Amino acid sequence: MAIKDSHTEQQIKEAAKRLFFKEGRFKATTQEIADAAGVNRTLVNYYFRSRDVLFDEVLKDAREAMTNRLKTSVGQEDIPFRVRIESFIDVVMEHSLTYPYMDIxxxxxMNDDFNHESDIIANIKKNEDLKMFLKMIEGEMNKGNIEKMEPVQFLLSLMSLLIYPVIIQPLFKKVLQVTDRQYQHLLKERKEIILKTLLK
Amino acid sequence: MAIKDSHTEQQIKEAAKRLFFKEGRFKATTQEIADAAGVNRTLVNYYFRSRDVLFDEVLKDAREAMTNRLKTSVGQEDIPFRVRIESFIDVVMEHSLTYPYMDIxxxxxMNDDFNHESDIIANIKKNEDLKMFLKMIEGEMNKGNIEKMEPVQFLLSLMSLLIYPVIIQPLFKKVLQVTDRQYQHLLKERKEIILKTLLK
DNA sequence: ATTGTGTTTAACAAAATTGTTAAACAAAGA
DNA sequence: TCTTTGTTTAACAATTTTGTTAAACACAAT
Structure with a gap:
């Protein structure tokens, strides 16, 4: 076997992640993915059985990477709440800039797949880390550091403020008539704004 | 000509809007649209030349409807800022619940269409109403009613808090393990939360 | 050198999707 | 009634997209 090329599978995955999650090419074909990876299209079917399986695998990868990054930074013990939130913002913001369209x-x-064929999507569920995070938020509310509300609402607001400006970027650049540079600048400023907005 | 059926075109448009913007079926085929409208598929091509033209027309319709609703409520003269923002939230929230996936x-x-074939998308631009709205926000900042920042950042936050929770609904319902009823309840509560969050 | 294993390719088949054409149809007006 | 106009349908053609198969290939181990 050709050891040098054992990374073909990885190249395909990378290309798929790029097209699907980074460039938001929702209907990228296997041909386009193969081209982006610089390989023959048949290899997509050789390594992954179908386009859907490929999608599910890269989705699983990307979600796991994200979860791990959150665990090792936000999940640390004995750090003050504010630092934890800052850490959360950093990780999610970086992830969101790398793969803006992943969640969408x-x-x-999910909207297409009314037959629930995807195990990966079927297995998405509340995990312990999330529960802990929500508990922590609730604690801060009781301490009076955050406006009182359902902790889930705080999480919703936080994620919204972080992710929406990134995914809506192409449209807002036109609507607001700002250049790419200007928009990137806006995004960079958002961490401080989000902190001020949510942690008064 | 059959007067009774002059609404076929409208039925197709309604079905398209429903599938595209409400149900988020991004790759809905002309057949699916025709089925949803209860008409023969060929009629889609008869009334609109192609799927893309149909898309552009319903997009144009939906955007115009939205703009008009904003104009007649938010755009009124001599109403206090807070009422204006409340009005904005109401209109955008209602629109977002009706057509959650429109902007996305x-x-x-835009990501697919790198040839810039769509006039409608090409013609999206900053309008006077938006400029006025941003000016108004800036004014409130100077009065000290809102945290000072780029007015555009305020708009970004406002839109994020409003729209993201709606589009992410299918995913968050799984992640948070809440029922549809519970999530709808969360969404209803958001108006107050957004007001408290942004207009301290 | 040859065998075996995993990789890559081209050729093929099948299905899905789109758009066109010509004929059938329905109703209104001459 | 007959003609005209606009609507609807079925049949067709073209293209795109997917997935399979079998052969070619490369390399490592024997």
Whole structure:
């Protein structure tokens, strides 16, 4: 076997993640993915059985990477709440800039997939880390550090403020008539704004 | 000519809006649209030349409807800022609940359409109403009613808090393990939360 | 050198999707 | 009634997309 090329599978995955999650090419074909990876299209079917399986695998990968990054930074013990939130913002913001369309693509696939064929999507569920995070938020509310509300609402607001400006970027650049540079600048400023907005 | 059926075109449009913007079926085929409208598929091509033209027309319709609703409520003269914002929230929230995926679908189409074939998308631009709205926000910042920042950032936050929770609904219902009823309840509560969050 | 294993390719088949054409149809007006 | 106009349908053609198969290939181990 050709050891040098054992990374073909990885190249295909990378290309798929790029097209699906980064460039938001929701209907990228196997041909386009193969082209982006610089390989023969048949290899997509050789390594992954179908386009859907490929999608599910890269989705699983990307979600796991995300979860791990959150665990090792936000999940640390004995750090003050504010630092934890800052950490959360950093990780999610970076992830969101790398793969802006990941979550939206999941939603899009959920909407298409009314037969519930995807195990990966079927297995998305509340995990312990999330429960802990929500508990922590609740604690801060009781301490009076955050406005009181359902902890889930705080999480919703936080995620909204972080992710929406990134996914809506192409449209807002036109609507607001700002250049790419200007918009990137706006995004960078958002961490401080989000902190001020949510942690008064 | 059959007067009774002059609404066929409208039925197709309604079905398209429903599938594209409400149900988030991004890759809905002309057949699916025709089925949803209860008409023969060929009629889609008869009334609209192609799927893309149909998309552009319903997009144009939906955006115009939205703009008009904003104009007649938010755009009124001599109303206090807070009422104006409340009005904005009401209109955008209602629109977002009716057509959650509209903006995202536009973005998705912009990402696909690197040849810039769509006039409707090409013609999206900053309008006077938006400029006025941003000016008004700036004014309130100077009066000290809102945290000072780029007015555009305020708009971004406002839109994020309003729209993201709606589009991410299918995913978050799974992640948070809440029922549809519970999530709808969360969404209803958001108006107050957004007001408290942004207009301290 | 040859065998075996995993990789890559081209050729093929099947299905899905789109758009066109020509004929059938329905109703209104001459 | 007959003609005209606009609507609807079925049949067709073209294209795109997917997935399979079998052969070619490369390399490692024997």
């Amino acid at each position: 693509y999941i939603v899009s696939r | 679908y536009i973005v998705s189409r």
